[in-house]
Amino acid sequence: MPARTNHSESRPSDVELYYRMGADPHVAKLAFEELYHRFGPGVYRYCYRVIGNQRMAEDVFQETFINFYESARGERVMINVEAYLLRIARNLSLNAKKSKHNDTLPIEQFDPPADEFSYERKETDQLVVAALDSLPADYREALVLREYNGLSYSEISNVVGASVATVRIRIFRAKRKLRGMLTPYLTDLLDHD
Amino acid sequence: MGERFNISPAEMLHLYLDGELEPFLETGLFHSVAEDHELRAELREMLAVRSVFHRDSVGLYPPNRLTQSLMAAIAPETAVGSGNARRRGGIPLLLQRSALPLLTALLASLLTALLLWPDNPSQQYLREYSGGGILNSIIAHGATPADSRNDNIAKAIPGDTTKTENKPAINNISRQAISSGNHYSEAYRKAQSDRPAREKSHSTTNNSGSADHVASENMLTDRAAADSVPAMARIIPAPLHSVARKFTPPSFSPATPSRSLPPVSIVTDTSDPTERFVLQLRGINDKSFPAPRVEQGAPNWLDDVGLGLFYAPSEHHRFGIEAGRETFSQIFGDTEGTRRVRYEQNPTTWWIAAAYRFDPGDIGLPFGIRPFVQASAGVSPIGGIGQGSIGLAYLPERRVEFFGGIDGGILLYQLGSTIYSTRKAGWTIGTSLKF
Structure with missing residues (x-):
């Protein structure tokens, strides 16, 4: 898979920046800052939405970039920096969640807050995000990578280590489950949009 | 992708929304959507859900403190040859970032001590060259310097x-x-x-x-x-405290600075331009030393409270104005005839000061706790006032901060040709809100 972010000729590519991180410390730091600027928000969104716990997500996020920085001192062949970062984040997330059982709520137990003012957009948004959090981990991860990180199915398959067909099915089922949970509230959402 | 030929219209719809549908299948999908009411409803709903995801995604951004902490951990001066990047920071980082403010505070403290400490030759020098102070008067009338104000x-x-x-x-x-x-x-x-x-x-x-x-x-x-x-406040015994409380301290005009400070260049952090102002409320539990032996006047609920409004050009620096109300014990001596007497009063006064606060950012302490140092200089109806505090702050949320630390202050006031000072030290706790 080709690198996603080869922005322009005047701007170093992600891969170039990655290799610069293995050079002089000051150059390495500048390269790291640029890569952090490019991919930090996406990795943070992934950690935050996949883990669902802010403190744990921040720990994983920080650990991800530290591991990423240290990895540049090895002899690694880099093809796609973003996918590599997300793979690190994914592995760390899985490790972090080992101690956190029942991280998903069974769909039948999904009970959105009964709020008479939930017609407001903000609260409807929270409802949708709560439904996302209640999805099974595999489905949620695939959907987050698609909707929050904007990855293609192929790129998602690269990150999660599954086939494109599997990714496609996960995303489809995730959306169907979301729709099933949100049907009573989607009318309000449509009214606001 | 032969399997895609067997997918349902609903799945085709989702593929289309994700940009994954083969172009030659799009026409079939459009026909299905045109004919199927349920499919159109699903299209509308999924677009609405997607817009929610988009809004949520825009709001999720790494907090500044997290970025700062990470950059500190990756700092090149500690990264070279180090095997464990996550342990970088801490005290060395604090010293590195606080060196200049701490050095400035240290020099200011030394200078203040030199000028104002009792029995200090510098103070004597000031007295002698301040227009004929008490010391000169005593010497001129036959008393020896050993008999001057600070003797027993x-x-x-x-x-x-x-x-x-x-x-x-x-x-x-x-x-x-x-x-x-x-x-x-x-x-x-x-x-x-x-x-x-x-x-x-x-x-x-x-x-x-x-x-x-x-x-x-x-x-x-x-x-x-x-x-x-x-009636005038003066020293013990205790039965005289009621007399002391009635004493009204003389008013003095605070000295006006003869020239303004040179402009300070601050590198502005533009990463979060929305919240630049900080409202700060703190309690100041400072005690005068030597401790006052007369009671203060009627307490007010605003006593020992400081309220400040700051502008933060970056995450590390805040400039603002702070006002408060505190009690300052004043002790000043005099010579009456052949005797030396000492007056004491414990007035409560308002003050207002220009304040600066420095925060080195997250240095790797637990729970994101970060140190800070604050200094201020201003005026009160009695005289000039300077304050400083150093402590730790905890941010449960990026806009809210709880802090506590040690605090010290000095009040300078002139009596006749002599400049006196009252020093206070204690602790302070408070909270601030960015907006």
């Missing part, structure tokens, strides 16, 4: 066998300075005319009393003789 009061007290009973009378320049602006001088002069007899009486009856006590009683006797002398 008892040396000048009649009745003490070791003291200077036969010293010539010393002028009352300082006394007049204290009493200027009211009727004290005239009344006191009247009282002075009766002094010899009373002093003689004291010299025979009060040999065992403490120096302060004797001085105070002499003063009281003088005041009693002069009916129109206003």
